[in-house]
Amino acid sequence: MELLQGPIRDYAWGSRTAIAELQGRPVPSDGPEAELWLGAHPGAPATVDRDGRPVSLTELLVAEPGHWLGERLVDRFGTRLPFLLKVLAADAPLSLQAHPDAEQARAGHAADDGRVNYVDPYHKPELLVALSEFEALCGFRDPAESAAVIAGFGVPALEPVVAALRTGPTGLREAVRALLSWPEAERAGLVAAVLAAATAGPASPDAALVRTLAAGYPADPGVVVALLLHQVRLAPGDGIWMPAGNLHAYLRGTAVEIMAASDNVLRGGLTPKRVDVDELLRVLRFEVLADPVLRAEPVSPGVLTWPVPVEDFALHRVAVSAGAPAVRLTLPGPRVVLCRAGKLSVDDGVGVVTLGAGQSAVGTATGGPLVLAGDGEAFVASCGLR
Numbered sequence: 001m002e003l004l005q006g007p008i009r010d011y012a013w014g015s016r017t018a019i020a021e022l023q024g025r026p027v028p029s030d031g032p033e034a035e036l037w038l039g040a041h042p043g044a045p046a047t048v049d050r051d052g053r054p055v056s057l058t059e060l061l062v063a064e065p066g067h068w069l070g071e072r073l074v075d076r077f078g079t080r081l082p083f084l085l086k087v088l089a090a091d092a093p094l095s096l097q098a099h100p101d102a103e104q105a106r107a108g109h110a111a112d113d114g115r116v117n118y119v120d121p122y123h124k125p126e127l128l129v130a131l132s133e134f135e136a137l138c139g140f141r142d143p144a145e146s147a148a149v150i151a152g153f154g155v156p157a158l159e160p161v162v163a164a165l166r167t168g169p170t171g172l173r174e175a176v177r178a179l180l181s182w183p184e185a186e187r188a189g190l191v192a193a194v195l196a197a198a199t200a201g202p203a204s205p206d207a208a209l210v211r212t213l214a215a216g217y218p219a220d221p222g223v224v225v226a227l228l229l230h231q232v233r234l235a236p237g238d239g240i241w242m243p244a245g246n247l248h249a250y251l252r253g254t255a256v257e258i259m260a261a262s263d264n265v266l267r268g269g270l271t272p273k274r275v276d277v278d279e280l281l282r283v284l285r286f287e288v289l290a291d292p293v294l295r296a297e298p299v300s301p302g303v304l305t306w307p308v309p310v311e312d313f314a315l316h317r318v319a320v321s322a323g324a325p326a327v328r329l330t331l332p333g334p335r336v337v338l339c340r341a342g343k344l345s346v347d348d349g350v351g352v353v354t355l356g357a358g359q360s361a362v363g364t365a366t367g368g369p370l371v372l373a374g375d376g377e378a379f380v381a382s383c384g385l386r
Helices: 018-022 057-063 070-077 102-111 143-152 156-165 169-180 184-200 205-216 222-228 277-283
Strands: 002-004 035-039 047-050 053-056 083-090 096-098 126-130 134-140 229-234 239-242 248-260 266-269 297-300 303-305 314-320 327-329 335-347 352-356 360-363 370-382
Touching: 002 047, 002 352, 018 083, 035 335, 047 057, 053 057, 083 335, 083 370, 096 222, 102 277, 126 134, 126 314, 134 239, 143 156, 143 169, 143 222, 156 169, 156 184, 156 222, 169 222, 169 266, 169 277, 184 205, 184 222, 205 222, 205 229, 222 229, 222 266, 229 239, 229 248, 266 277, 314 327, 352 360, 352 370
Parallel strands: none
Antiparallel strands: 002 360, 035 083, 047 053, 083 248, 096 248, 096 266, 126 239, 126 248, 134 229, 134 248, 297 303, 303 314, 314 370, 327 370, 335 352, 335 360, 335 370
């Protein structure tokens, strides 16, 4: 194991306290800090020290793929780390978005000469685990429920959307298409009418959501599209699993996120960036999601995981306490360890590192099982191959 330094992305929606507090730096930070990236994604690779010089993990993987990744991972994923671990800290809503499946990503990247929608040929399923109370929109809820909510706002222009939703799941596509194709000149008026109804009517989670989103996006029909989704409030330790085609948006909170290492995003609103309605509709899965919350499952004493059906990644939480036996964790391929709290030693049989809160480490595929000891909590990212 060796220490890993991750870059911080300064997107405007980021927090000025969460990541700084995690790392023990002064708060507030000089500007928004949205995501801490711990991986080898070429957009912002983490680094390790080599003779006093930071060297990107991407560079090391390409130079020594067998050492870092192992033969199994190279055969399956090529000379790249298939996962990216993040700390995400949102103080304002992110865009509505979805990601393609593996086949869509490959085909889209090959056909998308301008790299407008598909910047790489990889899928991007995601797992998010809350570190604080976390608010998100995730997956379509029962369209009859959405129809009742939108009808309750009493906006005549939305009657065709309500009618489509009342036909059941088959009407979801038409409802989303109608909203995202709303005439540009009429969007501000639509959002203003919904906001006025939400403000004048009885208090409800849906009315509160409209007020929050319209404050930042007063002319974006995504404010209404958001009403088609589950509003999720996660307690620390709760997760949400976002497979391909799942329309979602993060609203507020701090979390650990692990995903397949891709930048393919198809946006659906709540953003000044481009929304390709036709391509988004092609990728979205218009299915009702019964329960978007994914709860942890115990693996062994002190170890939890959130099972997901992909080979690209797996996430484990490890808790150890002073005087208790060390935790031994056998996982394939390279591992990335993020210390969430306390102080831990991490030994993979090749090297030992000591981590404090907010610090991270990486070990190669040549290392053995991880042994974590001390007094604290860590998240361990690995590939999901069995």
